[in-house]
Structures are given as C-alpha cells and as structure tokens.
Amino acid sequence: MSPLAATGLLNVGDWVRDDLPDLLWPVLVLSERGVGQAGKFVRWQRHVLDELEGGVERAFLAECLDGRLSGLQRLSVINPGAIDVVTLHAARLGLLSDGVRRALSSYPDRPAEWLAGLETEPPGEAEINRLATAVLEAMTDAHREAIIKCIAIWGRVQAGTLTTNQDTVDLLKYYPNDRATVSEADCVVRAMWGALRGAIISRDPDCFIEGIRFSKIFWGVNSMTTRCMRARDTKPGKQLDDSAAVHSDEPPRTQSESSGLLREHFQQRAMDLTSSYIEAVEKSPSTLYDPSREEVHAGLVVRAAREVIAMLGSPDRWCSELGSGVGRTLVENRILLVWMATQDQEEIYRRYKDYGAGKAKLYALLAKGVPSDWLVNGVEEAVSVIEKASHNDDVLDHRVVDISANFAGKSLRQMAAECGLADLYRHGYQMLSGISHSEWWSIEIHCMEPCLNVLHRGHLIPSMSLPTGGSDDIARSWLIALYGLIRASLDILSVADSTVQAAFGWLEEVDMPEDAWSSSTSNSESGI
16 A cells, blocks of 8 residues: 555545536537637636626635536526526537537436536437547546646636635646646646645535536436447457357357257357346446446456356366366355345445455565566566556555455355355355456456447446367356356346346247256256
C-alpha cells in the first residue's frame, strides 16, 4: 500500500463514471463544435449571471452554471424563471443544436429535461454515434477534459467567488489560448476541479446525489441501447481458428449419448452452452455504474467453461489425475457464486476483486526478487502483465495487499456450509486435486476483455477466444456440472426467463439434469 493510501485520506474518484454523464451537455457541444468554442460557455455564463443577478445568490448561481445538468436543475427549482434565461442564451450562442438536443433526449428521467426541450426517445444510429464520439473524446483527451472541468472554474471567476493564489491566476489568465502554458494549466485545472468537488462534498455531502442518480441511469440505458463490442468485432474480415474461439453463429446441435452424442461432440456442446450463457447475460440490462456483480459472475462461469472446453479437446486428459482441476474449479466457482449471493451485494463483489488486485501486486513484487539466471525466456514479460492487472491508477499504485487466506475471511468449507452446499464440497471438491483459486487478477488476464463500446465505460466482458489445446463419463460429468453452474448463475442474476429461453431454446430436445450435483442425477445414465 502506498503511504498516501495508508493514511485513509485517499479517495480515488472516477469522473467518467460519476461526473461525465452529468456534464453531458458540454461534452456533446465541445465534440460537435470543437474545444476552441469553449469560450461560448463563458459568454453564456456571463449573460445568465447578469440577467439573474439579484434574484439568486451569486455564489449559488455560479455553482449551478458549472455545466452540470443537475446544477441547472437546482437553479430551476429555486428560480423557475431561470429556465427561459438559460435556454435563450444557450440557443443564441449555438450551444443547443438539434443534434445535441436529440442526444440529450435519449436518456429518461435526466436532470433539467427542459434544456433539450424534446420528448425522451431511444437513440438512433446518429445519436449513438454522436454520443460514442463525444464520450470517447472526453475520456481520452486530457486537454478536452480540462476544458470541460474549467467551466466550473470560469463560472466562479465571473461571479467573483473563486479564491486562489496569484500564480494560478496568472496561469489561467489566458487559458486555454496560451500554447506555452496550456499543458501546465490543464493539469492545474483538473487538480482544482477535483479539490473543488471535494470541498463541495465536505460542505454538502448530498450535493451530487442527483448527478450520481443520473449517472446510473446513463450507463444503464447505454447497456440496453448498445451492444458489447469485442476486439475481434472490429476486424470482421479476420477469420479466427475454430479451435480458438467460441462460435457466435448457430452450430450444428448435438444430443446426449442416449440420443447419439459422441465423444467428438463433447467440446462443441460445452462451447454451445458457454455461448448461450454469454448471450443470455449480455442481452440482460447491465448495471454499468457498478458492474462488479455481473463481471464476477461472468468471469467465474467463463473461467470454469474455458477449462472444460480446453480439456474436452484433449481426450487423453479425461482422467481423474489430469482432469481433477477442472472438476475442482466447477465446484469451487459454484460455491463462490451461491455464497456471495447471500452476502451484502453492494460490497462482496468489489471485495473479491480488490483482494485479487492486491495479490497481483504481491506476486509481481515477489517475482522481481527471483535471480535473473533462474528465469526462462518470457518470464519478465509475464511478470509485467501480472503487475498491470487491476492497476487502479496511472501514478499511484494503491492496490492493497491482503495476506489473509482469501477474500471472504473464511474457508471454502465454511462458505459451503453456510449456503447449503456442504455435500457438494464434501463429495465434489475434497477428493479433487489441482487447486484452482480463481482469483480476480487471473480471471481479468485470461477470461475477460474490455468492452470496446465506449458507451459501456470500458466494463469487462467475457473473452470468447480460447487457447488451442480417457473416460467419457468423466468428460460428460464436466458438461453436466458446467450446465449446473450456468443455471445457478442465471438464477442468481435473475435473468429473465424469456431471455434464458431465447439463448437456450436449442436445448429443448436435449435431456439435461436441472441440478448436476443433486443425488437424483449423480447416478443418472442420461448425459448431455
């Protein structure tokens, strides 16, 4: 842990998650007109300040003209007459084009709905492209970010309520037009904005509640109006090796052994189950504001599925000696998901991920102490990948290293007992070897990838690419266990029955046990 984090005073914010949606108006305007037109927001502030002076306290008025939709909403509640003043001057300055208004109207129940003056309706292709471009520019362009955040500072300057030192005044006097100082000024503006936000929260902890509420709506709506995008989706002409990818198209369906399922079809059946699971999860509304629950579920299920699929491609590994790790992973991950479902849903998934992030940091530090002559080719590159896993800041590494036995503070046996799966632990886990901890850092590296849809805030989605790589009864038991794990996850996530049916409709003619671990099916002759 870094010294600053150890003080307990470090509060790492995420302005893209929490603030960008509330600042969507200037984000859209600057994307459409260019950052060089930011001065129009300054003129807009000046006109509104002058016209409303006397009717509203100047300091409050400056705070409401910081570019946030929630700020305009607060202003309209105190002074309903401000609505006409705000929209009139914004329109005259070209800050409310038809494209900007239509993009804003894509989101229901947003603060200051009167600003767009349009009925809410789902975004079309033009609005989605406009939103994606604007959000991407704000996320990746540090200068643009500073300009957007400087709107709050400019408002206070014009209201005469900003207090700072002379050096900062001199630096910002010609901002952003002085090329010699613009980079330094950008840094100062971003720092001032963060400090200002913290001061406001210290004074009024509820000040940004409305903005946070809309941020959750913004990311949630994006999850329903746009699809997740993988790296391979950006290269539609590139053909992936069949053995290294889960097919998204409709493959030939196979039946259980009693209906003709042969051992050479086992791997394809596992791929079909995995694809259907991912389809069901991704077609359900996602809580993109805090996607930890869905990410952990998808990560744990796909982690187990990847092992099953890879092992089913190597029949000589279909034995208890070499394949026990697969069974252990299936059991452990099911216990983890069911137990976490009984805990505090606001905290348990983040705790799981944070524990894994700290372990990645620890392993990287330990690896650096290995004598160089012990290392084979590629080890240094591998350590570098681990070191970057779940890295939560570009400057400070404040991942906390927790040396507890696991993230839950109790053994898997205790968890199984608490969630009614003691028999599963006893019969399906203890006799298996090859421990699989399924820590978050390894899931992040091997099983997940960032969604390339910028409107999804870079949340992690299951990777559908796989590495290339006995007893038929053992192999079939992995398939049955995988199906049980998938059904348990879908039930816990409360995925709609219609969505599950659409994804798994092809199983209607297949004899599938409802629970792979129940005593009624453990001795069943039916397969998948």
